[in-house]
Amino acid sequence: MPSKKTTLLLVGTLVVLVAAGAWALLRPAASKLAAPTAVPVRVVSVAQRDVPRYVSGIGSVLSLHSVIIRPQIDGILTRLLVKEGQRVKAGDLLATLDDRSIRASLDQARAQQGESQAQLQVALVNLQRYKLLSADDGVSKQTYDQQQALVNQLKATLLGNQAAIDAAQVQLSYTQIRSPVTGRVGIRTVDEGNFLRMSDAQGLFSVTQIDPIAVEFSLPQQMLPTLQGLIGATPAAAVDAYLGADTDGQTGDLLGEGHLTLIDNQINANTGTIRAKAEFNNPGQKLWPGQLVTIKIQTALDKAALVVPPTVVQRGLDQHFVYRVTDGKVESVPVQMVYQNSDLNIIKGVQANDVLVSDGQSRLKPGSRVQILDEPPELTQATVSEQQP
CATH class of the missing domain: 1.10.287.470 (Helix hairpin bin)
Structure with missing residues (x-):
């Protein structure tokens, strides 16, 4: 006959099993899994247009003719007939000697x-x-x-x-010193009454041609075949000169529009660059000898190119790809990068007017559902009143 202690243990176990079975039968049904949340993204449409290609570099403005006016005989300077900064023509009388x-x-x-x-x-x-x-x-x-x-x-x-x-x-x-070139008179170094010698290194002043003017610049040696094709074209390739380049790569003020005239006869072995020269009409004298400028040369024109912003194209392990939006979901589309700069990319592998993701790709994968966001509102600048001391 079982003991009283054993009986109590069996009863307790039975109660626990009955309670567990009752809870299993009476518990509420498990809630369904929440539907996946749509990823917020911004999109752009693939544009199709003609896109010019450019190459840029830093150049130095130089005069086509710059002459230091020196005496060819010894003698006393009797008259100076021009002023500093004056524009003169070739053959104009500049000064006379005794x-x-x-x-x-x-x-x-x-x-x-x-x-x-x-x-x-x-x-x-x-x-x-x-x-x-x-x-x-x-x-x-x-x-x-x-x-x-x-x-x-x-x-x-x-x-x-x-x-x-x-x-x-x-x-x-x-004894009559005439200008050999058309240009601008520089700062003079002598005055009337000075005794001049042919051996004087400084001379009287310089006459520098300002219009037309040239810009000399250097480009990587890989650009040599392109430059040879451009200089042989009719008309010669257009060259634009800008005041400088901003930190974001955008060019500054346009100073002049010229054309490519010369490629140097050798490549610099130390730097791996080739020098070239462009000539500019300079009636407004915006280009000045010795000035550093940024030059841009149009090297090609891609007709009916498919254009997207640089943020659209993503880099994969083996190739570039984009996320294309279709019926609220995205798919990964491999693309070929044809040309890129700081403003745009030219790609192949998509169609014009395709909707591509431009922002928010980090949370996407093929098949993800997306929520297209509008462009953010423009920031308004608050007016802050100055504190009076």
Whole structure:
């Protein structure tokens, strides 16, 4: 016969099992799993348009002609006929030197030429007379030959006198300093009354051509075939010069529009770059010699290209892809990157007007349901009143 303690243990166990069975039968039904939440995203449509391709670099503005005006003879500067900063044309008189000594030498050379001409005229008359007399043996053959030699000597003397006159005229022309180029006068280093020497390194001032003007720039050596094709095109490739580049890659103020004119004849082995030059019309003088500018050259034009913002294209393990929205869900579409810059990407693998995700891709996977958000409202700048001290 079981003991009282064993009976109590069996009864307790039975009560626990009955209670567990009752709870299992009477508990509320489990709630259904919550439906997946839609991921908020922003989208854009694939645009189709012609897109020009550009290459950019840093260039230095330089003058096509820049001349330091120096004297070609020693002398005192008597007049300065131009002011600093004045625009001059080729051939304009800029300054004059003291010419009195050279004019005296020129007059002396002309006087010697006149004397030689008179002597030559007499010698020619005597030569003609001796020629007639020699026919009748009136003078010896030796006398006739000596007179012929004298005529030749005087002719040579006359040529020497003319050469002296020409040299003096050249020296006299050096006393008038004329501009060899059309340009702008720089800061002068001398004043009227100074004694100038040909050995002076500074010169009087410089004359620099401003219009037209050139920009020299360097590009990676990989651009050489492209540059060769551009410079051989008709018309030559257009080159734009900008004041500078902003931190976000956007160009600054446009300073001029020119064309590619020259590719250097060798590549810099130290930097792996090739130098090139473009020429600009500069009537407004916005480009200035020595100025650093950003240049942009259009290298190609992609017609009817499929364009999206850079944030649309994602980088996968093996290829690029985009998320395309269809019926509230997204699918991953592999694409080919044709061209990219800071503003846009040209891709292949989608169609024009396809709706692609541009923001919120980090929470997406193929098949995810999405909620398309509107563009955020523009931020309004609050007006803050200044505190009076």
